Amino acid sequence: AQRVTQPEKLLSVFKGAPVELKCNYSYSGSPELFWYVQYSRQRLQLLLRHISRESIKGFTADLNKGETSFHLKKPFAQEEDSAMYYCALSPYSSNTGKLIFGQGTTLQVKP
Amino acid sequence: AAGVIQSPRHLIKEKRETATLKCYPIPRHDTVYWYQQGPGQDPQFLISFYEKMQSDKGSIPDRFSAQQFSDYHSELNMSSLELGDSALYFCASSGPGQGSYNEQFFGPGTRLTVL
Numbered sequence: 001a002q003r004v005t006q007p008e009k010l011l012s013v014f015k016g017a018p019v020e021l022k023c024n025y026s027y028s029g030s031p032e033l034f035w036y037v038q039y040s041r042q043r044l045q046l047l048l049r050h051i052s053r054e055s056i057k058g059f060t061a062d063l064n065k066g067e068t069s070f071h072l073k074k075p076f077a078q079e080e081d082s083a084m085y086y087c088a089l090s091p092y093s094s095n096t097g098k099l100i101f102g103q104g105t106t107l108q109v110k111p
Numbered sequence: 112a113a114g115v116i117q118s119p120r121h122l123i124k125e126k127r128e129t130a131t132l133k134c135y136p137i138p139r140h141d142t143v144y145w146y147q148q149g150p151g152q153d154p155q156f157l158i159s160f161y162e163k164m165q166s167d168k169g170s171i172p173d174r175f176s177a178q179q180f181s182d183y184h185s186e187l188n189m190s191s192l193e194l195g196d197s198a199l200y201f202c203a204s205s206g207p208g209q210g211s212y213n214e215q216f217f218g219p220g221t222r223l224t225v226l
């Protein structure tokens with residue numbers, strides 16, 4: 001079965017602290033992994049995807065196929081990073097690009 | 112840059128009524144996706160269209176139907192509404208032009224409340 005698991009519903013850190021939002025997936029093939037972010041009262045938007053290997057707003061995520069994980073990391077959290085973060089998977093077997101989402105993690109960065 | 116538009120933003124219906132949700136993709140985008148997010152739940156894929164043809168189907172009830180029109184906008188029709196249909200319905204689009212390959216741009220969502 002295709003599944004994305006984000007074990008933490010809420011992650012609260014102080015400004016300047018390192019952040020790691022966990023994401024594990026279950027998929028028999030080679031999926032494409034994404035992180036989406038939703039700031040307060042805004043729409044879901046793409047933060048980064050594993051194939052681009054970019055660093056966006058200081059965030060990085062590495063796909064670990066052995067551990068089937070795609071954790072999102074940032075060395076120094078900022079207050080403006082407070083948002084809901086969704087990890088999502090798109091199975092390559094589906095050419096349509098549909099997304100399977102995790103449950104989401106609320107990141108709260110305290111001053 | 113243009114964004115995905117959804118209408119209405121809020122909708123209140125009674126049980127057993129019907130509802131129609133509309134989605135207007137980003138110009139030149141040819142693929143539309145619909146997702147349903149129940150209270151406290153993650154978004155669940157319902158259905159997608161590519162070039163006006165259904166391209167994939169997820170956990171969409173038989174009471175729901177959808178289509179994509181010649182101008183690429185899409186409508187989700189929901190009949191015999193049940194209390195459990197109360198949710199936030201997202202539409203997303205992807206395609207040539209804005210965004211990279213397979214990048215989905217989301218609309219603000221339509222919040223449907225069934226009483």
